Every structure is written in C-alpha cells, then in structure tokens.
Amino acid sequence: MDYISTRGSAPALDFAGATLAGLANDGGLYVPREWPRFSADEIAAMAGLPYAELAARVMQPFVGDSLTPERLLELTTQAYGRFAHKAVTPLKQLDEQHWLLELFHGPTLAFKDVALQLLGLLFEEFLSRGGDPLTIVGATSGDTGSAAIDAVAGRARVEIFMLHPKGRVSEVQRRQMTTVLAPNVHNIAIEGTFDDAQAMVKRMFNDAAMTDRFAIGAVNSINWARLMAQVVYYFAAALQLGAPHRKVAFAVPTGNFGDVFAGYVAAQMGLPIERLIVATNVNDILHRALTTGDYSAGTVTPTAAPSMDIQVSSNFERLLFDLGGRDGKSLAAQMAGFEATKAMQLTNAQREGAAALFTSARADADDMARALRWAWDAAGELLDPHTAIGLHAAQVAGIDPAVPVLTLATAHPAKFREAVERATGHRPTLPARIGDLFEREERLVELPGDYAAIAEYVAARAVPRG
Numbered sequence: 001m002d003y004i005s006t007r008g009s010a011p012a013l014d015f016a017g018a019t020l021a022g023l024a025n026d027g028g029l030y031v032p033r034e035w036p037r038f039s040a041d042e043i044a045a046m047a048g049l050p051y052a053e054l055a056a057r058v059m060q061p062f063v064g065d066s067l068t069p070e071r072l073l074e075l076t077t078q079a080y081g082r083f084a085h086k087a088v089t090p091l092k093q094l095d096e097q098h099w100l101l102e103l104f105h106g107p108t109l110a111f112k113d114v115a116l117q118l119l120g121l122l123f124e125e126f127l128s129r130g131g132d133p134l135t136i137v138g139a140t141s142g143d144t145g146s147a148a149i150d151a152v153a154g155r156a157r158v159e160i161f162m163l164h165p166k167g168r169v170s171e172v173q174r175r176q177m178t179t180v181l182a183p184n185v186h187n188i189a190i191e192g193t194f195d196d197a198q199a200m201v202k203r204m205f206n207d208a209a210m211t212d213r214f215a216i217g218a219v220n221s222i223n224w225a226r227l228m229a230q231v232v233y234y235f236a237a238a239l240q241l242g243a244p245h246r247k248v249a250f251a252v253p254t255g256n257f258g259d260v261f262a263g264y265v266a267a268q269m270g271l272p273i274e275r276l277i278v279a280t281n282v283n284d285i286l287h288r289a290l291t292t293g294d295y296s297a298g299t300v301t302p303t304a305a306p307s308m309d310i311q312v313s314s315n316f317e318r319l320l321f322d323l324g325g326r327d328g329k330s331l332a333a334q335m336a337g338f339e340a341t342k343a344m345q346l347t348n349a350q351r352e353g354a355a356a357l358f359t360s361a362r363a364d365a366d367d368m369a370r371a372l373r374w375a376w377d378a379a380g381e382l383l384d385p386h387t388a389i390g391l392h393a394a395q396v397a398g399i400d401p402a403v404p405v406l407t408l409a410t411a412h413p414a415k416f417r418e419a420v421e422r423a424t425g426h427r428p429t430l431p432a433r434i435g436d437l438f439e440r441e442e443r444l445v446e447l448p449g450d451y452a453a454i455a456e457y458v459a460a461r462a463v464p465r466g
C-alpha cells in the first residue's frame with residue numbers, strides 16, 4: 001500500500017514513510033492510494049476476536065510491507081495491554097436504541113490513546129531502522145497533547161513540542177501534559193486558539209529552514225496512522241451489535257474531523273454503516289458545511305467542550321479529496337482559496353457525496369447540559385461534555401428506531417469535572433492512576449502566538465538531522 005497527498009504533488013510514500021512524514025510536503029494530507037475492502041464473510045470472521053487481534057487484522061492492509069503481520073500483532077498487543085478495560089473499547093447500553101462506545105480507558109482518559117499508544121510504538125519501530133531523529137511538533141486543544149506525550153515520553157530519538165492554547169484547556173488536561181517531566185517533552189502554552197496552534201504546526205512542515213535541519217513529525221490526526229488505528233473501534237463496536245448482518249449508526253463528537261473520518265474509512269472498507277452523525281458545539285463550521293455547503297471559519301468561541309473548540313478541521317480535506325474524485329490539483333486550488341479567505345463552497349459532488357453518509361447536528365450549552373442530565377437521570381451514566389454533545393446529536397438525528405445508534409464516548413468525565421458537576425450536581429472523581437495529578441510538579445513555557453518565536457524555541461532544543 002502506498003500513500004498519496006490530497007494536494008497531488010508530494011511524492012508517494014509507503015506506510016513507514018507516511019507515518020514518519022506526518023504532513024505531505026505540498027501541504028496536503030496523506031491518504032492510502034485506494035481503500036482496501038473486506039467482504040461480508042471476512043468481516044463476519046472477525047467477530048469475537050480479542051481487540052489487539054482485530055486491530056492487526058483491520059490495519060494490515062494499510063501497513064503493507066512496512067511490518068510483518070506477526071510484528072504488527074506484537075505492537076497492537078503491547079499498545080492495548082495498557083488499557084484499563086479488557087475489551088479496550090467497551091459498549092454500554094443507555095436505552096433501547098442508544099449505546100455508548102467508551103473510548104477513554106487508555107492511560108490519559110481520552111480516545112486519543114487508542115491511536116497514540118500504537119503510534120508511539122510505530123515511531124520507535126521505524127526509527128530503530130535508522131534515519132534522522134524525530135522532532136514532533138503538535139497542537140492540542142487538550143487531549144491529543146497528553147496522549148501523545150504519554151506515548152513518547154522518554155523514548156530515544158524523539159523530542160516532542162506540544163502547543164496548547166493558554167487558558168483554553170481544562171485544568172486536568174493541562175496538568176496531564178505539564179506534569180510529565182521527561183527531558184524530551186516540551187510543553188508550550190501559546191496566546192491564541194487551537195486553530196492558531198494548528199496553523200503554526202502546519203507551517204513548520206513547509207518551512208525549509210526547519211525541515212532542512214530537523215525531521216519534523218506529527219502526532220495530530222494529520223498523521224494517517226492516527227486515523228488508521230481509530231478505524232478499528234468502528235469494526236469492534238459494529239461487530240458486537242451484529243455486523244455485517246445488521247447496520248448501525250455512529251454519533252461522533254467532532255472537531256478536527258479525524259474520528260468521524262475514521263468511520264468513513266470503515267464504511268469504505270465494507271463495514272455496513274447506516275449514518276455517521278457529526279456532532280459539533282457552537283463552533284459549528286462542519287455542521288454548516290454539511291447542511292449548506294458553506295465551509296467558512298468564524299472566530300472560535302470557548303465552550304465547556306474545549307477539545308472541540310475548532311474552526312478549521314484538518315481532516316475535512318481528506319473527505320473533500322475522496323468525494324471530489326481524488327483530483328489533487330483541483331483540491332489544492334480549493335484549499336489555497338480557503339487558506340487565503342477562510343471560506344469556501346463545497347462542490348455539488350462533495351455535497352452530495354457527503355449527504356449519502358453524513359448527518360450533522362449542533363449542540364449549544366443548554367443542549368449539552370440537557371444530554372448530560374438525561375444520561376445521568378435515565379441511565380445513571382456521567383458523561384463528559386464532548387460525549388454529551390454526541391449524545392444530543394444522536395437523539396435528534398432522526399435515525400430509524402430499529403437501527404442501534406452508538407455515541408462515541410471520547411473522554412472520561414473526570415477530565416471536565418466542573419462542567420459535569422454544573423450540569424448534573426455530581427462531581428466525577430479522578431481514576432486512581434492519576435489521583436495525585438494535582439500534587440505533581442508542572443513544567444511549561446508561555447510563548448506569544450507568533451510563528452517565529454515558536455520556530456526559534458523548537459530549533460534551540462530539537463536534535464538536528466544526521
């Protein structure tokens with residue numbers, strides 16, 4: 001399997017190359033040249049596999065020759081061995097139609113661990129084969145940061161620089177990043193929003209002054225390997241509810257469009273999915289794009305679901321590429337227009353293609369609080385605010401009552417204790433493994449939201465090529 005850029009002019013790479021490269025050097029995102037497809041019989045044969053085995057089975061076509069099947073299974077076994085639940089991503093039933101797909105049993109209590117625990121091992125594996133040391137530069141609105149740091153802290157030949165928007169992540173989220181004191185971890189709080197941080201990260205991948213000196217790598221979902229690992233839990237969940245003989249729908253709290261794009265990939269691979277419900281908070285660019293075709297970024301409004309306070313959704317580009325006939329040249333022009341004006345219109349093909357599988361809904365603060373209360377009162381479940389937005393969307397999407405709807409529970413409620421307590425009157429407790437988080441020492445620097453300042457900081461601490 002090789003990987004091509006959504007903007008059509010970067011060199012194609014194999015899986016190991018695309019994993020280490022992160023972003024393509026034409027500014028595009030890597031996608032597999034074609035979607036591998038499983039038959040219904042092949043999917044049926046996956047039922048009952050332990051998670052690590054299912055993961056290796058689903059991911060092998062994407063990995064190609066970069067890892068043997070035996071080595072891939074060793075890595076998935078190691079990655080998912082650190083999860084606190086034996087099923088890794090268990091299901092919980094809320095009522096006759098609605099289910100939670102719990103994705104927060106990893107070390108940092110958010111769905112990001114599912115991919116990043118594996119990605120840390122993939123980096124180690126591919127770097128052990130030679131090449132330059134890796135300088136990871138990432139942006140986080142709260143959860144990617146701690147999951148990526150946990151995955152690479154202390155690993156040889158990797159430095160990680162993680163940018164978060166100062167004051168716009170929860171205290172638990174910040175501490176989960178800043179209390180990791182390994183020398184290869186560098187936390188940077190910037191003035192600005194997640195979008196500002198993400199734009200600076202992407203700029204660094206295209207800054208020859210940096211890329212000539214350093215091998216810049218990505219842990220955000222611009223890195224294809226992130227999404228590949230997330231495809232697995234769509235299979236795991238659907239198989240438990242009767243796939244491939246029965247369709248299910250998924251409601252996905254969405255920001256950077258990575259998680260829900262993984263669902264789209266699962267559908268392309270043959271998993272029967274009724275609908276993918278894109279749930280946004282008031283930062284609703286994706287809801288507007290999917291309902292009206294208008295993809296235009298406004299200013300970011302801080303909410304109680306801060307990890308979704310995003311207006312520029314990186315992975316939407318992957319969807320537009322696929323739905324637009326995989327024409328890199330015309331997508332490059334469309335994205336250049338968006339980068340210049342922060343607005344673009346979807347083409348008819350993109351709109352119609354998206355409408356065939358995606359539905360969307362937007363939740364304001366009241367909708368979110370109502371969903372939190374409903375889950376607590378009706379099912380005795382404390383949700384986190386992001387999951388509550390997903391549940392709201394699941395409940396208003398109008399899915400046929402015969403079709404099970406799974407809401408992706410993307411974070412543990414304890415990461416957002418204040419918001420959960422405000423809505424339900426109940427304060428979730430931190431799981432024992434991070435029970436002492438508030439006693440740990442923090443280390444971070446504060447920098448202006450200015451590319452030159454960030455690049456200078458990284459260049460002074462990263463390990464050069466060679």
Ligand SMILES: Cc1ncc(COP(=O)(O)O)c(C=O)c1O
Pocket residue numbers: 110111142143144221253254255256257258259260307308386387410411
């Ligand atoms: C808890 C939580 N839910 C949902 C999302 C949105 O996921 P995505 O950016 O993949 O759309 C994020 C951040 O990415 C998150 O941290």
Ligand SMILES: N[C@@H](CCOP(=O)(O)O)C(=O)O
Pocket residue numbers: 139140141142143144145194219220221222255256258307308314
């Ligand atoms: N919500 C994310 C934002 C970054 O998204 P990513 O999936 O592209 O890494 C976060 O928590 O940091």
